[in-house]
């Protein structure tokens with residue numbers, strides 16, 4: 539039996555009080571915080587790392603907009619505003635192939651651009667802080683407990699938006715959720731985790747010449763190339779680290795001598811289990827070095843390559859998804875479905891097992907109901923942990939989807955205070971008008 543101890547009774551100091559507390563500073567959290575502030579609320583945003591940005595910044599991720607081409611219909615709003623700002627700061631690059639119009643962000647500059655945006659909107663950031671549990675009074679979530687170098691504290695708020703990616707607070711508040719198991723033999727349909735890495739001393743000219751000579755190696759629009767190195771290594775009977783991702787390597791941006799973000803390693807991980815995370819992080823670092831060795835041996839241009847950096851942490855693709863008032867399905871996406879409670883349009887384009895990602899001008903509407911957990915009154919959920927079926931997750935975990943759902947949940951939280959209603963009971967017509975005012979395309 540698991541050994542347990544009793545925590546001593548304690549009184550917890552309140553660090554901050556606000557209209558809206560945004561839990562987690564990834565794309566969903568950024569969307570939620572800016573939208574709530576724009577709708578007139580006082581806002582705090584709490585983040586466990588020392589910077590905002592979520593997976594794009596933690597993992598030095600590649601382009602945020604999967605499959606974006608000239609005709610792709612985008613929701614706009616906070617994502618578009620951020621992209622404009624990043625371009626003004628000369629901190630984004632086109633991927634090195636066409637016709638994709640997705641931009642590769644400089645993920646280091648992204649952190650600073652986000653500091654500016656948050657402060658300009660009068661939002662109070664609280665970094666280096668882990669949100670540990672909901673504070674519940676008379677059955678209503680009225681804040682969160684946090685842990686940091688300052689010790690155990692609390693943040694109180696009239697409305698909360700769980701943007702942790704893992705629905706940490708919704709789950710601990712007792713809201714029902716779904717989660718795939720890792721399974722004892724690690725044979726799982728849970729999406730793998732990835733530690734992205736950078737390489738320096740790359741002969742980028744030689745690498746690009748090889749790609750130009752073999753355009754068939756580019757898997758457009760999924761921003762992947764099929765590594766000739768991996769093919770050659772396989773043919774030579776060289777062990778491929780690790781199995782499960784064929785010959786593909788995702789690599790979008792090269793500077794003089796540097797391949798800044800190489801996405802190749804795939805490791806099983808349960809992102810809600812600290813032991814699993816620890817083991818996966820250690821295994822991933824080993825896999826990165828094995829991958830680099832293989833690229834050095836077999837990939838044109840990588841002969842003298844050296845490890846430039848591991849990303850801050852491995853990226854987790856999938857954990858919990860809440861069971862919300864509505865569950866988004868793949869049929870909704872493929873059927874370009876419209877909803878009465880639409881809060882944004884979103885392009886029909888998804889990768890995933892057995893699917894080929896194709897950019898089109900087709901779109902569907904994102905319904906508000908996927909952000910509304912059961913059993914909690916003033917708590918909404920945004921980002922990759924919204925209510926969606928497993929297959930729809932290939933769309934609902936996109937960065938731009940997280941921005942859009944975050945913006946809707948943040949605006950709904952702020953408006954519901956003005957309306958004297960629960961966040962789940964917000965007047966939808968008023969929410970839609972507010973989102974349109976904030977530059978979101980909803981239909």
Ligand SMILES: Cc1cc2nc3c(=O)[nH]c(=O)nc-3n(C[C@H](O)[C@H](O)[C@H](O)COP(=O)(O)OP(=O)(O)OC[C@H]3O[C@@H](n4cnc5c(N)ncnc54)[C@H](O)[C@@H]3O)c2cc1C
Nearest residue numbers: 562564565566586592593669702703853921922935937940
């Ligand atoms: C390796 C990798 C590559 C990817 N590539 C792409 C791509 O090319 N295009 C694309 O669209 N999508 C991509 N994705 C998916 C996408 O990055 C995520 O699904 C998206 O970032 C989800 O946004 P989010 O805001 O919901 O969550 P996250 O980005 O995970 O942000 C959650 C934030 O909350 C913080 N947090 C979590 N728990 C706590 C807590 N308890 N206390 C305090 N803070 C907390 C985290 O530190 C983080 O900053 C990729 C994912 C991975 C892992």
